[in-house]
Amino acid sequence: MFGEHYRALVRMAALLVGDVATAEAIVQESFVAMHGAWRRLRDSDKALPYLRQCLVNRSRSVLRHRIVIGRNRSKPKPGLPRAERQALPLPEHAVVRALRALPLRQREALVLTYYGGLTEAQAASAMGISPGAVKSHLGRAVEALRAVLGTET
């Protein structure tokens, strides 16, 4: 399972949190959590959804923590480069920038659906919301990305 899904999960987490190191930590913690909860998994087929759910929850925690940190962080001087921009290893792609500007739920729905290839039900299971809410978030995310990409192009 590790050789099959680890890389894809890391990439998915990187799209969510915008940082490869943090994404790796999140995925590793998800594997550890799955290892601890292996006895509670009645069906081995539910291991991957469990991993995705752990990944989404931990990414959400990280992003919320970053939001709080950024809210209370003192404003940097205008001439100085932003540290978080330097620490972000992802390529400066227009989609990545637009994805970073999306709300948390819309970002999760977009990544799980379009990058992970999950159905709305699977994405809803991973996000812990209903499929209708996933569709709603997905539609709003596509609309926002369309506007952003249309403006940039």
Add this chain to the structure above:
Amino acid sequence: MRTTSEDRDWPGAGSRVPGDGDTEEVLRRALHSAADGIEPTADGLTQIFRRVATPWLVRQVWLLATDCVDLLRLITIWLQPMFARAVSVLTAVAGSVREVFRRFTSQAPIAAPISSRQHRSGTGTSGRCLATTRPAGRGYCGRRDDRDRSAQSDRRKDRILRESKCWQLCARWRGSRHRRSPAVSAKRPHRARPGSDKSCLARNHRRWWQGCYAPPFLRHAMPARSARSVPFRTCDNALRGAHCVPQPEPGSDSHAYPVAFSPASSSSVTSPTPASSRPRGDRGSLTHVASRGRGDEGRERTLREGCRQATERPPTWAHSEGLETPRLWFLPNVISSAGPAGPDGCLMRWPPRPRSVAGITASRVLGYLLAIPPGVLAVGWEA
């Protein structure tokens, strides 16, 4: 014509209109192109094994510690404006308190009645027991100092403050060397005011209080502020509580106030050398009277030779007010607790008699009965 998705009533359903499959495909390709270049490190499995091998408790404690550090940092950030405001408020309060304390403690202490305990504390041969004045208490000198400062010039005020600061530093241990133990003297020597070019006067003139002159009527009969028109000045040592002498005219000798204590001539006027300018060990030209222990010889000599009134009255407040106060200028070191013991009892009794009508009347009646001329018994206090 409405589409199927538009008929749905959940929020955002209308955004997914048919025909935007190209947008989804574009987004899918964009996301893959952005994320497919990410390659995780090769030690992922090792990290997972290491995390799994770590005890659960240690891992939880570590996570808790990390969260606590973040929480403390957040709390610090949140409370930073409050800390800054508290620091500013405390700084302001400290400044005001310091100002009040400085004003309160920078007042020049003046003479206060000597206590019998202090009077008896000296030895009989060194003459220290003749110190009849002591620094006043803080409250006492505060009232007196307020009265003085209201009429003094700014230069005088500065001088008082400067020298009284010196006094305060010395008076912290009550300024007299003989009252301190040698250990305390070695640890805490007399100090001058920081930054002052003057050394500590109490150290250089450790018996300054013996050479001071304390007209008792000035000490105990201070009028109200409104009744005093002529400003007082204090001599050098009076800044530490010795006495108060009138303000001389500009250009005149500041210490040339009349003091009559000569048996040869009743009109002789002596100008005592100020204690601050005398060399150490010299207590002035008049101190020989009381150079013996406990003032016995000085008192005997005073009784034998008599006291003389001053031939010239200084322009004091009493003089300006036209008050009849025949006064006698004492050397304070001839003042004894024994009080007047002879017919020429010009020695001041301590504690002093109350300056009241009843006391005056009683003293006069007693004087007539004992055939003592009035004005001798109560000399120095009231005619």
